Amino acid sequence: DIQMTQSPSSLSASVGDRVIITCRASQSINSYLNWYQQKPGKAPKLLIYAASSLQSGVPSRFSGSGSGTDFSLTISSLQPDDFATYYCQQSYNIGTFGQGTKVEI
Amino acid sequence: EVQLVESGGGLVQPGRSLRLSCTASGFTFGDYAMSWVRQAPGKGLEWVGFIRSKAYGGTTDYAASVRGRFSISRDDSKSIAHLQMNSLKTADTAVYFCTRRRWEIIRGYYYYYMDVWGTGTTVTVSS
Numbered sequence: 001d002i003q004m005t006q007s008p009s010s011l012s013a014s015v016g017d018r019v020i021i022t023c024r025a026s027q028s029i030n031s032y033l034n035w036y037q038q039k040p041g042k043a044p045k046l047l048i049y050a051a052s053s054l055q056s057g058v059p060s061r062f063s064g065s066g067s068g069t070d071f072s073l074t075i076s077s078l079q080p081d082d083f084a085t086y087y088c089q090q091s092y093n094i095g096t097f098g099q100g101t102k103v104e105i
Numbered sequence: 106e107v108q109l110v111e112s113g114g115g116l117v118q119p120g121r122s123l124r125l126s127c128t129a130s131g132f133t134f135g136d137y138a139m140s141w142v143r144q145a146p147g148k149g150l151e152w153v154g155f156i157r158s159k160a161y162g163g164t165t166d167y168a169a170s171v172r173g174r175f176s177i178s179r180d181d182s183k184s185i186a187h188l189q190m191n192s193l194k195t196a197d198t199a200v201y202f203c204t205r206r207r208w209e210i211i212r213g214y215y216y217y218y219m220d221v222w223g224t225g226t227t228v229t230v231s232s
Contacts, residue, residue: 031216032217036150042224043222043223044150045222049209049220050211050218087149089152091218094168096152097149098149
């Protein structure tokens with residue numbers, strides 16, 4: 001099975017900060033990497049698919065990059081609505097998730 | 106409005122069975138693969154399995170943790186997907202989300218992602 005490892009597990013940031021979350025796959029997954037945002041008590045929301053494609057309706061401050069085994073999600077200027085937990089997910093083979101990164105104030 | 110609504114969750118004893126349903130609206134259900142994802146209390150997301158559309162054989166794939174115990178089916182005439190859970194364990198306690206699995210061709214490759222999610226239904230396995 002492909003293992004997905006996110007870092008950090010949590011981070012503290014302020015409004016306006018640039019935030020970068022990384023995700024590493026245990027083997028090459030080309031660009032088969034998605035990012036989701038989840039707020040407490042809510043369903044996850046798709047942000048980025050195919051490593052760098054922005055889902056319709058998602059603000060442009062979110063961006064994704066990477067290929068092979070190393071990927072990142074960048075929030076260019078953190079907004080109050082962005083405090084949430086973020087998950088990467090590989091879609092190369094079935095659909096393993098990373099363990100999540102909680103972005104706190 | 107595109108929407109998924111899960112139902113069927115509840116309290117069940119270990120070893121028993123439960124069937125969850127996912128009712129879709131706002132899109133042509135039969136054109137899409139459907140997935141199930143779960144989240145144990147205070148934990149991260151775990152992909153459970155999915156069923157392809159009939160155009161791609163309607164076949165299924167499952168996570169190792171549920172393979173042989175869980176099965177997914179679909180009724181395109183009613184726009185419903187089911188998750189049949191047998192031999193339940195306390196470790197299966199979670200919120201279960203139904204999702205629409207979509208694909209897109211980018212630079213000649215098929216990329217898959219879950220673009221629509223239900224609100225989830227809670228399954229508690231306890232004696």
